[in-house]
Amino acid sequence: MVGAVVLAIAGTALGTDVDHRLICQVERMAGGGGCGGKGNDAGKPTGGPPGGTGGAGAPTGGPGAPPPEDDPFQPAKCLLSSDETKDTVVVQILFIKISASDQVKVQQWSDGSVTLERVSTRGGGVTGSISASIPGLKNWGGGASLGGSYVKSSGSGGQWMFNSHKSDDHQADLEQNLKDAKQFADFLKAAEKCRNKPPSAHSTELGMICGHIADKKKPPVDPEKAPDVDITKTTTDVSGDVSFGGKYAKDDKKLKSLKDDIAAEIKRTNPKASSAELADRIKKAQDTLVGSAPDTKGVGGASTTGLSGALSKEVVVMRTKTGPDAGKVTFVYTFSMNGSAGVGEKSSGTHMQQIAVTYDAAAYDNEVKNKAPHHPEKLKVITSEESGNGPGINVSGSVNTGPVTIDVGAGGGKSHTRLHTESAELTLTDDQDRTAVEDWIRGRGSNPADGHVPSPHDLTEAPAGTAGPIERLLHDKSQISSLDYNVNTDWWNASLGIGFGLSAGSVGVGFKLFGIDVTHEKKTQTITGNPTYAGAPQVDGSRPWKPFTKCSDTKPIST
Numbered sequence: 001m002v003g004a005v006v007l008a009i010a011g012t013a014l015g016t017d018v019d020h021r022l023i024c025q026v027e028r029m030a031g032g033g034g035c036g037g038k039g040n041d042a043g044k045p046t047g048g049p050p051g052g053t054g055g056a057g058a059p060t061g062g063p064g065a066p067p068p069e070d071d072p073f074q075p076a077k078c079l080l081s082s083d084e085t086k087d088t089v090v091v092q093i094l095f096i097k098i099s100a101s102d103q104v105k106v107q108q109w110s111d112g113s114v115t116l117e118r119v120s121t122r123g124g125g126v127t128g129s130i131s132a133s134i135p136g137l138k139n140w141g142g143g144a145s146l147g148g149s150y151v152k153s154s155g156s157g158g159q160w161m162f163n164s165h166k167s168d169d170h171q172a173d174l175e176q177n178l179k180d181a182k183q184f185a186d187f188l189k190a191a192e193k194c195r196n197k198p199p200s201a202h203s204t205e206l207g208m209i210c211g212h213i214a215d216k217k218k219p220p221v222d223p224e225k226a227p228d229v230d231i232t233k234t235t236t237d238v239s240g241d242v243s244f245g246g247k248y249a250k251d252d253k254k255l256k257s258l259k260d261d262i263a264a265e266i267k268r269t270n271p272k273a274s275s276a277e278l279a280d281r282i283k284k285a286q287d288t289l290v291g292s293a294p295d296t297k298g299v300g301g302a303s304t305t306g307l308s309g310a311l312s313k314e315v316v317v318m319r320t321k322t323g324p325d326a327g328k329v330t331f332v333y334t335f336s337m338n339g340s341a342g343v344g345e346k347s348s349g350t351h352m353q354q355i356a357v358t359y360d361a362a363a364y365d366n367e368v369k370n371k372a373p374h375h376p377e378k379l380k381v382i383t384s385e386e387s388g389n390g391p392g393i394n395v396s397g398s399v400n401t402g403p404v405t406i407d408v409g410a411g412g413g414k415s416h417t418r419l420h421t422e423s424a425e426l427t428l429t430d431d432q433d434r435t436a437v438e439d440w441i442r443g444r445g446s447n448p449a450d451g452h453v454p455s456p457h458d459l460t461e462a463p464a465g466t467a468g469p470i471e472r473l474l475h476d477k478s479q480i481s482s483l484d485y486n487v488n489t490d491w492w493n494a495s496l497g498i499g500f501g502l503s504a505g506s507v508g509v510g511f512k513l514f515g516i517d518v519t520h521e522k523k524t525q526t527i528t529g530n531p532t533y534a535g536a537p538q539v540d541g542s543r544p545w546k547p548f549t550k551c552s553d554t555k556p557i558s559t
Contacts, residue, residue, distance in 0.1 A: 071546075074533050075425065075479045077111040078551035080174075082525040083559055092497070092515035097127045097149055103157075106181055110554040112173025113163035114181040118188070119231055123153020148240035155235075158227025160184065161323055170554045178557055228323055233316040241308035262286050309339035319361055328377070329361040333449075338386075353453045354382040357441055375434045376441070380425040381474065383455055386487065388417030405499045407515075412492035419485040419525065422456035426478040433473060440470045456480050460534045462541025475541075480534035481548055483527060491521040526556055 088101040105117040127149035162184070165176040263282045270278060316332040338350035358378035367374050428434045439445045445468075452468075459475045467475075474480075497515035531548035538544065 071535070073479055073536050073543075074546070074548065074550055075481050076550060077109050077113075078481065078483060078527070078531060078548065080108040080110055080527050080551075080554060081556035081559075082107045082523075084521075084523045084525075086519075086521045086523075088517075088519045088521075090515075090517040090519075092127060092517075094513060095126050095128055097125045097151055099123045099125075099151055099153060101153075101155075104185070106178075106185065106559070108174060108178060108556050110170065110551045111163075112165065112167075112170035112177060112554065113161060114174070114177040115159055115161050116181050116185060117157065117159040117231070119155050119157030119233065121153045121155025121233065121235065123151050123235070123237075125149060125151030125237075149238070151237045151239075153235045153237070155233050157231045159229035159231060159318070161228045163323075174554060174557060178559075182559075228321060230319045230321065231316060233314060235312060235314040237310060237312050239308070239310035259286050310337065312336045325358075327361050328358050329364055330356055330358040330378075332356045350384075350386040352382075352384045352386075354380075355441070355449060355453065356380040356382070357437070373435075374438050375431070376428055376437050377434075378425070378427050379437050379474075379478075380423060381453060381456060382421060382423045383453070384419060384421040386417050386419040388415060388487070404513075407495070407497040407499060409495040409497075409517075410493065414491075415487075415489045417487045417489070419487050420483075421485070422480070422482050424454075424456040424459055424474045424478040424480045426474055433477075436469045436473060440468075445469075457482065460543040460545070475543070476537060480543065481551075482532045482534075482545070483548075483551070484529040484531075485525045486528050487523060487525045489521060489523045491519065493517070493519045524559075527551070 082105060084103065084105040086101060086103040088099065090097060090099045092098070100120075100122050102120045103118070105115075107115045107117070109115070127147070160181075162177040162181045163173075164180065165173045167173055262285050266282045266285055267278060270281065273281070312335070314332075314334040314336075316334070318330045318332065320326055320328045320330070332354060333356075334352065334354045336350060336352040356379070357376045358380075359374060359376055364374060366372075426433075428437060440449050443449065449470075454471045454474060456474075457480075459471065459478065459480055463472050463475050495515065495517040498513045499515075531551040532545040533548045534543035535546045536543065
């Protein structure tokens with residue numbers, strides 16, 4: 001749609017009006033007045049999912065009295081906080097895009113346990129862009145460009161669980177288990193540093209010394225065991241962005257000198273001509289000998305990303321080898337879309353839907369081998385909405401050398417967002433429920449999962465007459481919770497590219513011969529507000545919200 005707009009208004013007088021409308025729209029998305037409208041408070045979502053900051057549909061009247069600890073509808077634990085670091089490198093050769101990323105995540109849980117997760121992914125795909133000069137976009141540099149990419153990646157990693165400290169005091173357990181997790185993370189870093197040392201004349205001796213130093217970082221738990229959970233994942237990303245900016249130029253001294261010489265010669269050979277005649281003859285002579293070339297030549301440009309968006313589909317397979325879920329395999333299907341807008345103060349939003357299905361690993365593998373029906377043991381549906389803003393900017397500059405362009409870009413910033421998440425989790429105990437879930441996942445029946453994912457909040461209301469079997473099953477038996485988090489993200493980005501471009505009128509098409517892009521992101525997610533869960537179904541079919549005490553009784557530890 002952005003591409004159609006850019007091409008439609010290129011070379012027309014509509015640019016001035018569009019310029020004003022773009023400013024208004026970005027102000028609205030950034031939470032401002034929107035050229036006369038009443039804006040919202042910065043970072044405060046309007047409408048949105050229940051349980052958030054006063055959004056439409058939020059639980060009203062407050063939760064009821066504290067529930068008994070043995071309420072079967074209260075989940076056993078919740079996520080208190082998450083610290084995540086991700087580094088991404090993207091290399092582009094012509095239209096081919098190759099990406100690599102490494103992600104480390106430490107999560108604190110309300111039962112006192114801590115998990116450390118590390119995943120590396122590699123991927124490839126295609127990318128392209130188009131740009132145009134647009135009269136009237138004076139506030140946006142006089143031009144716009146559209147870029148897009150498609151990347152499919154796969155990765156693997158592991159998850160370690162730290163829960164050796166177990167007592168009735170979950171807060172004390174969390175402190176000790178987090179200490180073990182941190183120590184283990186330091187050990188992993190030190191061990192990797194030893195493995196990545198370049199070869200030398202004394203590699204063996206230096207490796208032994210390095211390994212001895214790394215061993216000192218081992219926590220009291222056994223860190224040499226394999227991960228408790230093996231992780232593999234496949235991700236498909238489709239993204240696009242529109243940038244606003246313009247070209248800059250300098251005087252072409254050789255061309256200007258040639259035109260001056262032509263004018264001087266015309267004046268010398270026509271001493272009696274009037275000023276008007278001289279001007280007409282000079283122009284005709286210059287047009288004949290030089291053509292319509294301007295007195296300036298383009299030497300580069302600058303642009304700022306104004307709008308961007310992405311769609312992502314991800315499949316994660318988690319095989320658990322130790323702990324209470326040993327011998328299980330879980331398939332996690334995630335669909336997410338996100339976008340950002342604004343320059344300087346960026347506004348962003350993300351919507352996510354996730355389905356997780358757990359099977360007995362040995363039985364599942366045997367069913368695959370024999371092409372037999374599967375029998376899921378657990379189903380979990382999660383939805384989330386994230387919105388907010390914060391200072392941040394992506395800028396780029398370019399230098400032209402003929403048709404070849406050298407681009408250098410950089411950016412960075414901090415964002416503060418509010419994340420609202422809801423989940424419905426169900427343990428399947430009979431074959432009828434298992435068959436219903438399996439048919440839903442595989443797209444069989446009248447309400448397949450790829451056509452509709454029920455909102456956990458909607459499941460707390462009496463089922464409508466058109467509700468499918470999965471919605472009724474989740475309403476009657478699942479554990480439903482509603483949680484809010486504050487999310488702080490620090491990021492920076494740097495890029496270098498060598499491109500080639502062709503132009504026709506006001507529209508230019510360009511592509512990169514080579515490019516490299518590096519991004520670092522650190523995200524901290526901490527629970528806030530009053531966690532709630534949905535109690536047992538009432539006579540009228542509703543499920544009242546209650547305090548999620550197994551979540552709120554333990555506080556996250558700042559790292």
